[in-house]
Amino acid sequence: MDRRFSRAFCAGVVAALLAACSNSQPPFAALGTMPQSGLSATQVKRAGQSHGYNHTLLYVTSGEAFMAYHYPKGKSSSVVAYFAGTYRICADKNGNVFLSTSEGLLEYPHDGANAIATFGVTGACSVDPVTGSLAVCGGDVAVFPYSEQHGWLLPKERYPGFEVSDCGYDNQGNLFVAGRDSGYAFQFAELPAKSKTFTSITLDQSISEAGPVQWDGSYITLEDAGAKPSVLYRFSIAGSTGQTVGSTVLKGTKQVYQYWIQGNKVSGSTNLGVNVWPYPAGGKPITQIALPSGGGGVTVSVAPKS
Numbered sequence: 686m687d688r689r690f691s692r693a694f695c696a697g698v699v700a701a702l703l704a705a706c707s708n709s710q711p712p713f714a715a716l717g718t719m720p721q722s723g724l725s726a727t728q729v730k731r732a733g734q735s736h737g738y739n740h741t742l743l744y745v746t747s748g749e750a751f752m753a754y755h756y757p758k759g760k761s762s763s764v765v766a767y768f769a770g771t772y773r774i775c776a777d778k779n780g781n782v783f784l785s786t787s788e789g790l791l792e793y794p795h796d797g798a799n800a801i802a803t804f805g806v807t808g809a810c811s812v813d814p815v816t817g818s819l820a821v822c823g824g825d826v827a828v829f830p831y832s833e834q835h836g837w838l839l840p841k842e843r844y845p846g847f848e849v850s851d852c853g854y855d856n857q858g859n860l861f862v863a864g865r866d867s868g869y870a871f872q873f874a875e876l877p878a879k880s881k882t883f884t885s886i887t888l889d890q891s892i893s894e895a896g897p898v899q900w901d902g903s904y905i906t907l908e909d910a911g912a913k914p915s916v917l918y919r920f921s922i923a924g925s926t927g928q929t930v931g932s933t934v935l936k937g938t939k940q941v942y943q944y945w946i947q948g949n950k951v952s953g954s955t956n957l958g959v960n961v962w963p964y965p966a967g968g969k970p971i972t973q974i975a976l977p978s979g980g981g982g983v984t985v986s987v988a989p990k991s
Contacts, residue, residue: 741757742988746771746980746982748978748981749768757961757972771786772786772981773810773982779989780988781986786807802837813878815856815857815858820860828860846883847867848865848866850864855905857878858878861876861886862875871894888920892907892911897941901964906919906920907920914936916932916935933951937960938955950963951963952984955979958973
């Protein structure tokens with residue numbers, strides 16, 4: 686069976702099962718603003734066409750639009766789709782892009798105009814580069830395992846003991862989550878690969894407000910969303926502690942809503958649009974994309990190898 690068809694089909698099965706669960710009790714304890722039924726891919730409003738791009742693309746959400754730009758110069762944009770609400774986005778190593786909307790999470794192939802899989806959850810997301818599992822973080826954590834034979838499988842709920850706002854996998858399949866407890870204090874934890882239990886992590890850097898989490902190729906990075914201008918910290922994690930090994934200041938920002946590190950560049954969305962900075966140097970942006978509604982989510986999709 687074709688992998689893309691398999692993924693779309695199995696995600697449809699997941700959506701149907703989630704819908705069935707909505708008649709009794711929620712499939713997860715309290716996953717953010719998660720709807721209780723899946724969204725059918727046939728309900729997606731098609732607003733763009735594939736241009737056959739075989740190069741890297743910068744995906745951006747702004748207002749109700751989901752758009753693609755040439756990366757890193759930010760030229761020749763195209764609207765992929767419109768939704769009542771678009772939030773965070775992420776991409777996997779195969780160039781597939783995951784878009785979080787008010788009605789659920791959708792998966793798009795690189796430069797594709799139609800969703801190929803749907804999930805009845807919403808929130809920040811990250812894909813395990815080792816197993817291909819998809820983690821969706823919005824209060825709780827839902828992990829959708831992926832099987833080459835069966836496609837997407839039913840999610841496994843994970844809860845670290847605090848409200849999760851963001852998450853990111855490292856290159857070993859360990860999932861790191863950031864959020865806050867009931868007293869609004871910053872919290873950080875790790876779900877080791879193949880484990881069912883989170884380990885609380887104490888960082889040596891004070892974080893006023895949890896921002897996005899991402900692996901940069903060497904270290905786990907975390908934004909302090911309360912810092913002005915925005916700062917990305919790099920941490921070396923050992924057991925239950927995280928040591929700061931560097932920081933990147935994104936000049937010209939009051940807050941970066943989401944960032945995405947791709948090699949020696951980092952893209953970030955602000956209230957004015959999307960900027961691209963050198964990484965890890967930071968400083969002044971090298972690319973600026975002005976958006977009337979400001980930027981929301983941002984990710985970079987590398988074209989899959991043919």
